[in-house]
Amino acid sequence: MAESVPVRCPVCRRDHQFTATAYPCPCGEPVAPPLDPGGAPEEVTDRAWSADWVTVPCRACARADDWPRPELGCPCGAVLRIPLRGPGQGAPPVAAPSVRPAHIPLPATAPTPRPAFRPMAIRTARDAVTATALYLRWLGFREIRRATWPVPSGVGLAAEGLFAVVEPTVRVTSVRDVECLWLTALSESVTCVYVTLAGYGDGARERADSLGVPLFVVDLAGVPQPANGAGEELVVGGA
Known part of the structure; x- marks a missing residue:
């Protein structure tokens, strides 16, 4: 059961009940930052990328990953950072590492045969976006369109149950790009894909693996290739 603590806004003194969000560890267990019911929330006035993430170990496999630091938006307009328990403050013990692998590949045979993908050559940034849209349609996604959700870089594409980002330039995709894509998809309860x-x-690939984000690299011939296990699984299983 998700942990819940009372929170009082230091600005307007309004009381809230905050429930921690659980995130999926690659081993399959939910992971949530340990909330401190006795701590005082802080108003967020300045943003720093390092301060917005917290390292949390999984209780099942002991894997430590970075997850979004819990925050609460008060109706008065204040954004509150929820206090967390530190080491030795009653945090639950971490179990011995599990021998279960973090990634179990699916069989290399697609359940439903698809016709061969017909690529288009990429000469411009628009070509890269179009080629990606064609590939996503080939994977089984329908009604592909420009996404309205903001992206740090690149072009966002949306379909039913999907949010994809295409980086059509020579810019190398970073860890932050992957995390922003995953957070947006998580908030919208859709699948996400990154193509560059x-x-x-x-x-970036390691972070995508830990979050289960399919990665693809597209060449100038317009043929996307999976760049991690999640990408290979998407090609095998389709949308």
């Missing part, structure tokens, strides 16, 4: 021409920077 220039590849992924240090740590």
Whole structure:
């Protein structure tokens, strides 16, 4: 059961009940930051990327990953950072590491045969977006359109149950790009996909693996190739 604590806004003194969001560990267990019921919330006035994330170990496999730091939006307009328990403050013990692998590949045979993908050559940034839309349609997504959700870089595409980002330039995709895509998809309860021409920077693939984000790299011939296990699974299973 998700942990819940009372929170009083330090600005307007309004009382709230905050429930921690659980995130999926690659081992399959839910992971949630440990809330401190005795701590005082702080109003967020300045944003720093490092301060917006917190490292939380999984109780089942002991894997430690970075997850969004809990925040609460008060109706008065204040954004409150929820206090967390520190080491030795009653946090639940971490179990011994599990021998279960973090990623179990699916069989290499697609359940429903699809016709061969027919790519289009990429000469411009618009071509890269169009080629990606064609590929997503080939995977089984329908009604692909420009997304209204903001993205730090690239072009957002949306379909029923999907949010995809295409980076059509020579910019290398970063860890932050992957995390922003995943957070937006999580808030909208949709699948997410990242497609890039220039590849992924240090740590980006590892972060995508831990979050289960399918990654693809598209060449100038317009043929996207999966860049991680989640991408391979999407190709095998389709939408």
